[in-house]
Amino acid sequence: MTRTTELPTGGLLRFATAGSVDDGKSTLVGRLLHDSKSVLADQLEAVERASAGRGQEAPDLALLTDGLRAEREQGITIDVAYRYFATPRRRFILADTPGHVQYTRNMVTGASTADLTVILVDARHGVVEQTRRHAAIAALLRVPQVVLAVNKMDLVGYREPVFATIVAEFTAYAAELGIPAVTAIPISALAGDNVVEPSAVMDWYGGSTVLEHLETVPVGQGPAHRRARLPVQYVIRPRTAAHPDYRGYAGQVAAGAFRVGEPVTVLPSGRTTRISAIDLLGRRVAVAGAGQSVTVLLEDDIDVSRGDLIVPTADAPPTTQEIEATVCHVADEALTVGHRVLLKHGTRTVKAIVEDIPSRLTLDDLTLHPHSGRLVANDIGRVRIRTAEPLPVDSYADSRRTGSFILIDPGDGTTLTAGMVGASFADPGPADGAADPAEDAGWDF
Amino acid sequence: MTTATTATTATAPPTATPTTAETGSTDDPGARTHADVLEAEAVHIIREVAGEFERPVILFSGGKDSVVLLHLALKAFAPAPVPFALLHVDTGHNFPEVLAYRDRVVAAHGLRLHVASVQDYLDRGVLKERADGTRNPLQTLPLTDRIRSEGFDAVFGGARRDEEKARAKERVFSLRDRFSQWDPRRQRPELWQLYNGRHAPGEHVRVFPLSDWTELDVWEYVAREGIELPEIYFAHEREVFRRSGMWLPVGDWGGPEEGERVEKRRVRYRTVGDMSCTGAVDSEAVTLDQVIAEISASRLSERGATRADDKLSEASMEDRKREGYF
Numbered sequence: 001m002t003r004t005t006e007l008p009t010g011g012l013l014r015f016a017t018a019g020s021v022d023d024g025k026s027t028l029v030g031r032l033l034h035d036s037k038s039v040l041a042d043q044l045e046a047v048e049r050a051s052a053g054r055g056q057e058a059p060d061l062a063l064l065t066d067g068l069r070a071e072r073e074q075g076i077t078i079d080v081a082y083r084y085f086a087t088p089r090r091r092f093i094l095a096d097t098p099g100h101v102q103y104t105r106n107m108v109t110g111a112s113t114a115d116l117t118v119i120l121v122d123a124r125h126g127v128v129e130q131t132r133r134h135a136a137i138a139a140l141l142r143v144p145q146v147v148l149a150v151n152k153m154d155l156v157g158y159r160e161p162v163f164a165t166i167v168a169e170f171t172a173y174a175a176e177l178g179i180p181a182v183t184a185i186p187i188s189a190l191a192g193d194n195v196v197e198p199s200a201v202m203d204w205y206g207g208s209t210v211l212e213h214l215e216t217v218p219v220g221q222g223p224a225h226r227r228a229r230l231p232v233q234y235v236i237r238p239r240t241a242a243h244p245d246y247r248g249y250a251g252q253v254a255a256g257a258f259r260v261g262e263p264v265t266v267l268p269s270g271r272t273t274r275i276s277a278i279d280l281l282g283r284r285v286a287v288a289g290a291g292q293s294v295t296v297l298l299e300d301d302i303d304v305s306r307g308d309l310i311v312p313t314a315d316a317p318p319t320t321q322e323i324e325a326t327v328c329h330v331a332d333e334a335l336t337v338g339h340r341v342l343l344k345h346g347t348r349t350v351k352a353i354v355e356d357i358p359s360r361l362t363l364d365d366l367t368l369h370p371h372s373g374r375l376v377a378n379d380i381g382r383v384r385i386r387t388a389e390p391l392p393v394d395s396y397a398d399s400r401r402t403g404s405f406i407l408i409d410p411g412d413g414t415t416l417t418a419g420m421v422g423a424s425f426a427d428p429g430p431a432d433g434a435a436d437p438a439e440d441a442g443w444d445f
Numbered sequence: 446m447t448t449a450t451t452a453t454t455a456t457a458p459p460t461a462t463p464t465t466a467e468t469g470s471t472d473d474p475g476a477r478t479h480a481d482v483l484e485a486e487a488v489h490i491i492r493e494v495a496g497e498f499e500r501p502v503i504l505f506s507g508g509k510d511s512v513v514l515l516h517l518a519l520k521a522f523a524p525a526p527v528p529f530a531l532l533h534v535d536t537g538h539n540f541p542e543v544l545a546y547r548d549r550v551v552a553a554h555g556l557r558l559h560v561a562s563v564q565d566y567l568d569r570g571v572l573k574e575r576a577d578g579t580r581n582p583l584q585t586l587p588l589t590d591r592i593r594s595e596g597f598d599a600v601f602g603g604a605r606r607d608e609e610k611a612r613a614k615e616r617v618f619s620l621r622d623r624f625s626q627w628d629p630r631r632q633r634p635e636l637w638q639l640y641n642g643r644h645a646p647g648e649h650v651r652v653f654p655l656s657d658w659t660e661l662d663v664w665e666y667v668a669r670e671g672i673e674l675p676e677i678y679f680a681h682e683r684e685v686f687r688r689s690g691m692w693l694p695v696g697d698w699g700g701p702e703e704g705e706r707v708e709k710r711r712v713r714y715r716t717v718g719d720m721s722c723t724g725a726v727d728s729e730a731v732t733l734d735q736v737i738a739e740i741s742a743s744r745l746s747e748r749g750a751t752r753a754d755d756k757l758s759e760a761s762m763e764d765r766k767r768e769g770y771f
Contacts, residue, residue, distance in 0.1 A: 012479055041744040081613040082606045084659045091479055093657055109634040233492040238525035246524060252489040252638070281488065281520045291477065293488035293521070306496045330634045344639050347496065404637045413620075413643025415633040 013219055016095040016110035016143070019120030020130035024151045028120060028189035028210075029083065029096050030061025035196035036211060038085035039064060080106045089215040104378040105330035107137055108418055112404070115219050116145035118210070119170075123156045123186075126166045132173060133363040139177035140326060140380065140424055142400060145217055146174065147183045149210060153202065154188040160204045176366065177425050183217075185210055226290075227317070227394070228256030229402045230310040231346030236295055248279060248295035249304055254346065254401035255394075256312075257289045258296065263313040266304050267392040272313050273300040307348035309392050309402075319390035322355075323405075325419040326396075326426045327383050329375040331409070335383075335417055336374040342408040343387055343419075351388040352407070358382045361426045368426070375417075380426055383419070395422030480666050487514075487654035488521040489638065490617060494599045494652050495521075495528055497642040501599035501652075502559065504588075505531040507543040507675055508717035510603025510655055512550075513663055516672050517654065518601075519554065529601070530557035534588050536580040536719040537564035538698035543717055546675040559595065561587035578699040579721040589625040598649050599642065607659045608746075617656050623647035660715075661740060668733040679736065680713045680728040691724030715740075 019025035033039050043064065051060045083094040095110030111117055117138045121131055138146050148170050156162045167184040174182050185194055186205055193199035196211045208216070236248040258264070258275060265272045278288045279295040288294040296310060304310075311317065323343075329335050335354060343352040360372035360381040375381045385407075396403030407417040477485075494501050503518065505511045518527045533547060551558045563583050566572040572583050592600060606613045616632050618640045633641055642650055655663070667674060685692040685708060686701040693700050695707055698720045712725035713736070730736040 012482055040746045042746055081610075082657070083613065084607045084657070086659075105634045109636055112636045113638075233489070234496045234522075236522055236525045240524070240526075243524045250492050250521070252485060279523075281484065282523055291482065291485055293485040293492070330636075342643070344641065347493070400637065404639065406636055406639045406641060408641055408643055412645055413641065415636070415641045418634070418636045 011219055012091045012093065013116060013214060013217070014093045014095070014114050015116040015118060015214065016097055016107070016114040017118045017120065018097055018107050018110075018134040018137075019151075020122070020128060023120045023122045024189045025096075025120050026062030026064075028118075028149065028151065028187070028195065029094065030064045031189045031192055031195045032094075032211060033064055033083065033085055034061055035192060036085060036087055080110050087211070087215055092214065104133065104137070105328065105418075107134065108141065108328045108330065111137055111141040111143050112400075112418065114141075114143050116147060116214070116217060117143045118147045118149050120149050120151050121166060121170070123150050123152045123162055123166065127169045127173065129363075131170065132365075135170070135174055135179065136177055136361075136363045136366070136380070136425075137328070139174070139179050140328070140420065140426065142396065142420075145183070146179050146181070147185065147210070147213060150184065150186045151189050153186045153193060153199075154191050158186075158188075158193075158199075158201045160186075160202075163205075183207075183213060185213065226255045226399060227315045228258050228312050229254040229346075229394070229399065230258060230294075230296060231348070231402070232304060232306055232308045232310060233347050234306055235304065246297075247301070248297050249308075249310065250293070250295045251310075251347065252293045253288050253290050255290050255399045257287055258294075258310075258312075260286050264298070264310050265313045265316045266302060267309045267311060267316065268319045268390045269303065269308070271300075271302045273298045273302055275299075307346075309346060309348075311392070317392045317394055317402075319392045321387045321390050323385045323387065323391070323393060323419075323421060325383055325385070325405070325421045326424040327375070327381060327407075327417045327419045329377060329379045329381070329417050331414050331416040332377050333409070333414070333416070334374045334376045335407070340410065341385075341416060342410050343385065343391075343405050344408060345391050345393060345405040346402060348389075348391065349408070350391065351410070352385050354383055354407075355386050356384040358384065359426070366425070382427060383417075385419075393421045396420035396424070397422055480662065480669055483655075483658055483662055484517065484520075484666070486638075486657065487517045490640065490652065490654040491518050491521045491601070493640050494601070494642065498599040498650070500595070500597050501529045501601065502532045502592075502595070502597045503527075503529050503601040504603070505533050505547065505558075506603075506717055507533075507539075507547045507550075508603065509663055509667060509674055509678065510605065512603075512672060512674060513658075513666060514601060514603045514654060515550070515554075516670060526555060530559060532559045532561065532588075532591060532595075532597070532600070534561045534584045534591075535563065536584060537562065537567070538580055538696070538720040540675070540677050540694075540717065540720060542677050543675045546673075559591060561591040563587055577721075579719065580698075581719045581722050584719075585625075592625060592649060593623075593647075598644065599652055600649060601652050601654065603655050604653050605658050605660070605663070606653075606656050615653065615656075617653055618642060619651040619653065620644060621649050621651055625649070627651075661737070664733065664737050664740060668737065675717065677714045677717065679731050680711050682709055683712050683725065684708070685710055685712060685725055692726070693722075693724060694720050696720050 017025055017029060047063045048059045050063050081096045083096055085092050095114060097107040097110035119134045150163050150166050163186045171182050186202055187194040189195060194209045196209060198209055230251050230253050232249045233251045236250050238246050260275050260278055262275050263272060264275055275296055276299045277297040278285050280292060337354055337357055339354040341352050342349050357373055357375060360369045360375060360379055394402040403421045405419045406415055409416055503515060563580050566587055567574060604612055614629055616635045621627060644650055684695040686705040688705060692712055701707055710727060713728040713730060714725055716723060728739060730739045
């Protein structure tokens with residue numbers, strides 16, 4: 001691992017990789033780790049030993065990341081793996097996600113916390129169904145930055161027109177999805193072109209290498225300007241001689257900032273008071289910002305418990321028992337209309353019922369199937385959910401943290417569905433609400 | 446600068462006191478160090494467990510990762526006490542310095558300590574000593590038995606994803622069946638920061654708040670917070686001998702065998718575990734800064750340098766985790 005005792009100034013970048021099987025994703029990740037000197041001697045020796053044991057001539061860098069028995073046996077990536085590396089400029093957490101269709105849910109897992117996603121394309125095949133699926137997921141999850149890495153340029157003679165055609169097709173599709181900007185980089189993960197070192201053979205390309213781009217891309221500095229939200233995780237009441245009256249509400253600030261003295265409202269009860277103090281893990285502070293785990297003390301002794309949401313009185317969201325959202329179904333068991341589930345939003349888990357599944361999306365061509373009634377594993381669709389108690393939900397477009405939820409099977413606790421509140425490109429909207437019934441013939445499950 | 450010898454406050458978090466910080470603070474909510482980010486997330490995870498589970502416990506070995514985990518728990522609930530007990534799996538071959546440290550920490554914070562003893566299982570004939578003398582694989586049964594008998598429903602571990610390839614695949618909340626087994630193919634997707642702690646009776650969840658930390662992150666945090674560690678993490682003279690390319694400590698666990706030559710060397714440890722399989726590294730580092738400098742220059746990973754049992758096979762960690770080990 002590249003060790004640096006001085007903290008890099010560029011902060012932390014969380015990114016995810018996505019690509020079809022055999023696009024060379026594991027090789028890209030291996031190359032990134034290897035060429036940035038993030039692989040230690042004993043780890044490399046293990047890879048060399050394993051590669052030699054299978055009769056391979058060169059060390060197979062993909063073995064650096066495929067960690068499970070089944071993955072090595074089948075030569076594919078089954079599950080998300082997290083990698084950690086650092087350069088003098090920045091630290092990175094990489095969610096290395098599988099490309100197989102049946103593991104789309106794992107890509108959703110990786111993308112849900114990513115600041116950036118690298119979508120890999122094989123230069124020989126261009127934009128394929130999986131590419132569109134990956135772009136659509138990045139758009140749905142609102143990953144702030146998208147990189148298109150056109151790999152295997154060595155196999156197309158490093159020709160610029162091949163790259164340009166793929167970029168044009170992908171960019172047009174991304175624009176349709178509402179992805180604001182795409183950074184495209186021609187690479188060869190196997191040969192090392194434009195991954196860490198600039199390519200010596202693609203002088204027509206004047207942009208950054210993959211690593212340079214990752215090191216310099218601006219990272220969203222916590223949306224401090226956004227509406228402040230504090231989901232209460234736990235009530236801290238020492239009841240000790242030293243702290244007989246201490247009563248603090250612990251939680252991680254989901255968005256925005258809170259200040260001492262600020263009038264706040266506790267939802268869903270709607271009671272109002274003011275913040276009297278903020279403890280930042282042992283230090284009294286005047287302001288707490290997004291991402292910080294804090295304990296807030298209130299002026300009045302009102303009823304607050306786990307699951308409540310503290311918000312600025314001036315900027316309180318409405319509470320609702322009707323939630324419309326775009327969801328990705330992640331469980332093997334189907335989600336159907338009438339399904340009774342648990343819904344976890346922030347720190348609150350409530351009973352809920354799936355009232356309607358108005359549409360299901362085909363990612364390949366972005367067509368909507370109206371009134372599908374059910375969603376199976378890896379499906380993306382719209383749902384309408386009624387909750388047993390009112391919830392203060394934001395739109396996912398405003399806040400990934402308070403605009404997201406998961407559905408849970410109340411029987412065995414399985415995570416069923418990832419939900420994003422509000423409109424998205426998967427939303428049929430009032431205009432396309434009545435989709436062409438002829439499409440029904442195309443249902444394929 | 447914090448040194449091993451001057452850091453005497455055992456994992457004591459600073460207590461919040463109403464001071465003058467409210468006046469004209471220039472705290473910028475956006476300005477946070479990498480350590481601040483990792484700390485805030487770990488605390489969030491620890492508090493989620495406190496909010497969702499009936500009977501959590503912290504697996505505590507006295508190793509640096511579990512020491513940091515305990516420190517984070519102390520900060521997460523301050524000024525209230527930590528609402529969890531500790532569980533130590535004692536292999537019977539532990540370093541005496543580590544056991545002394547463990548007992549000091551427990552006393553200092555008024556914690557409750559459960560000890561699951563491998564020796565006890567050997568004495569009762571439930572487990573048999575292995576030919577190679579290592580007791581690491583023998584820990585699984587006492588651990589899982591104790592989890593069941595005490596009814597622990599969430600078990601915190603200090604494991605990090607950067608340690609090993611199988612660990613890199615594990616979720617922060619890792620569901621275990623009633624036999625404590627891990628099935629990597631049936632992991633729950635973990636979305637946003639919405640950790641799902643639901644489980645059926647008899648199942649439990651292993652929780653890893655340090656998942657996103659690297660070895661260096663842990664050391665830098667130890668330095669920043671002035672956390673005391675067991676002395677064996679710093680360079681000291683010790684009688685050791687060479688086995689499988691590692692310096693193992695002389696002790697009544699069974700080393701050395703015939704033909705293994707004992708030497709006195711200046712060493713320190715990068716991990717704390719069973720004496721039979723935890724190797725020492727040559728070192729001159731007696732302060733945290735020196736340890737950090739040595740680690741930064743090392744070309745060996747933590748486990749590669751010091752763990753004999755991980756070399757057993759390419760998938761030894763995965764296999765042990767499937768059986769219920771961390």
